[in-house]
Amino acid sequence: MVSLDKAIIASYKHGNDVFQVYVDPNLAHQYIEGKKKDLKNILVTEEIYSDIKKGERQKSSVVEKVFKTTDIMEILKVILEKGEVQLTTEQRKKKIEEKMKQLKSIILKETIDPRTKAPHTPTRIDNAFEEARITVDPFKDPREQLNDVIKKLRPILPLKFEKLKVAVKIPAEHAHKCYSTLKNYGIQQEQWTSDGSLIAVIEFPAGIQGEVYDKLNKMTAGTVETKVLEK
Secondary structure, three states: OOOHHHOEEEEEEEOOEEEEEEEOHHHHHHHHOOOOOOOOOOEOOOOOEEEOOOOEEOOHHHHHHHHOOOOHHHHHHHHHHHOEEOOOHHHHHHHHHHHHHHHHHHHHHHEEEOOOOEOOOHHHHHHHHHHOOOOOOOOOOHHHHHHHHHHHHOOOOOOEEOEEEEEEEEOHHHHHHHHHHHHHHOEEEEEEOOOOOEEEEEEEEHHHHHHHHHHHHHHOOOOOEEEEOOO
């Protein structure tokens, strides 16, 4: 368990009442992220505050009224799962880096340059993020932030979300091995021929076309046949 000076604040608001506790920064976030299954050693002190910075403790009658219990572990569970937990400077930096990486990955995989119809390179996306001075919310899902990020990037980096529909033919000796891979990319239609070959139509984000073709070529020793279908 960490010392009080290294603890962070977890807060839960119910109506006009605020409930705050000191928690271990690492263990609290491990619990929130599902990496820690129990509440052991998360709580640094067993005091519940209405304003932790002023040292004002919450009234026990208010605690019992809101939580319907005086069990500190049950109360902690609610605060962690329904409230807000601070981040240390290091945690915030790490989460921002993770969200930034996830956003770049989405853009890399799902968009193309509308002028060339080709995917953007990671370097081009990195440079555009830097030039546009993109900032992210460490608490929000990357998908929720995507539209705002795209608006800021478009004046610098032409972007278009596009999916490709591709017909593929897999020879019989590789067909069953490749089927699950095709299914993961998104099978729209499929047909097994009399010789055991598989003909399928798959649809996937245009930005990952290189990845798809490379994978299928490796799995079939270069014998896969592909054709991009017109929309």
